[in-house]
Amino acid sequence: MVNARERLIADLVLASLLLLVPAFLLHADGRFAGSLAGFVLGAGAAALMVLLLVYPLTKYSAMLKAMVTRCVSMPALLAFHAYAGIVAAFLGLLHTGHKFQSPLGIALVASMLIVVVTGLVGRYYLPQTATELRQQQAHLATLRSAYEHVAASLSSPERAAHDGAAMRTVPLLQLVDGISDVEAAIGSSEAVKKIFMQWIGPHVLAAIVMYSLLAVHVAAEVYYGLRWLA
Numbered sequence: 516m517v518n519a520r521e522r523l524i525a526d527l528v529l530a531s532l533l534l535l536v537p538a539f540l541l542h543a544d545g546r547f548a549g550s551l552a553g554f555v556l557g558a559g560a561a562a563l564m565v566l567l568l569v570y571p572l573t574k575y576s577a578m579l580k581a582m583v584t585r586c587v588s589m590p591a592l593l594a595f596h597a598y599a600g601i602v603a604a605f606l607g608l609l610h611t612g613h614k615f616q617s618p619l620g621i622a623l624v625a626s627m628l629i630v631v632v633t634g635l636v637g638r639y640y641l642p643q644t645a646t647e648l649r650q651q652q653a654h655l656a657t658l659r660s661a662y663e664h665v666a667a668s669l670s671s672p673e674r675a676a677h678d679g680a681a682m683r684t685v686p687l688l689q690l691v692d693g694i695s696d697v698e699a700a701i702g703s704s705e706a707v708k709k710i711f712m713q714w715i716g717p718h719v720l721a722a723i724v725m726y727s728l729l730a731v732h733v734a735a736e737v738y739y740g741l742r743w744l745a
Contacts, residue, residue, distance in 0.1 A: 524639075525635050525638070525639035525640065528601050528631075528635065529632070529635065531605075532604065532605075532608075532628065532631070532632075546612070547610075547611075547612025553610055553612060556606045556607075556609050556610040557606075557607070557610035559603075559606045560603045560604075560606035560607040560610055561729060561733060563599045563600075563602055563603035563606070564600075564603050564627075564725070564726070564729060566595075566599055567596055567599055567600055567603070569583075569592065569595075569596070570592045570593060570595070570596035571596075573589070573592060574589070593638070596634075597634060597635075597638045600630065600631055600634055601631060601635075603627075604627055604628065604630075604631045607623075607624065607627055608624065611624060619728060619731060619732060619735070620732070622724070622728055623725065623728040623729060623732055626721045626722075626724045626725040626728060627725050629717060629718075629721035629725075630718060630721045630722050630725055633714045633715075633717045633718035633721065634714075634718055636711050636714040637711075637714040637715060637718060640711060641708070641711040641712065641714060644704060644707055644708045644711055645708060647704055648701065648704040648705065648708060651697055651700050651701045651704060652701060654697055655694065655697045655698065655701060658690055658693050658694045658697060659694060661690055662687070662690045662691070662694060665687055665690065666687075
């Protein structure tokens with residue numbers, strides 16, 4: 516289950532990624548990506564992206580899973596998968612020098628951000644939404660039970676006399692309003708959950724595109740040479 520600390524981390528990551536957008540307007544260096552510092556950042560991002568494959572390969576390979584889980588648990592691998600993806604995204608954005616000079620670079624960064632955002636949805640926001648939905652449903656059940664109890668008391672004179680004091684402490688209109696509000700909140704949560712449930716498709720598709728573009732990008736850098744060596 517995702518705790519409050521992990522949800523806070525996910526919120527801070529998304530906010531940080533959004534805050535990097537103004538940097539593209541305030542600073543741009545077309546030669547930074549080919550410099551030594553840019554190369555180190557790009558190589559670090561690429562290495563982390565490759566390491567991200569450890570989790571899905573381990574998860575869907577029984578032989579590899581048996582070997583890897585002797586040393587590292589699957590939850591630990593998943594946590595590394597999430598955090599390494601976040602760090603790789605930041606390194607990749609810094610590697611660009613806030614300057615896109617080719618459709619390849621634009622597509623690579625766009626697919627990388629889609630992978631990160633959809634991964635955060637699946638790892639943090641979807642479980643949290645499901646938890647909140649269960650809490651809302653439990654609250655709704657409590658309110659409905661209280662409403663049915665009060666309604667039954669009102670329909671029976673004997674029971675009304677017996678439960679009169681308790682009925683006076685439970686305003687019927689407040690129960691109705693509360694039920695209406697919770698039902699509306701549940702409807703919204705179910706709609707959000709339905710959208711979030713689709714995260715795995717875009718995540719996998721964007722990952723395939725990202726790794727394909729990354730391979731082309733690395734091959735092009737090797738072919739044309741590293742500018743900082745010139």
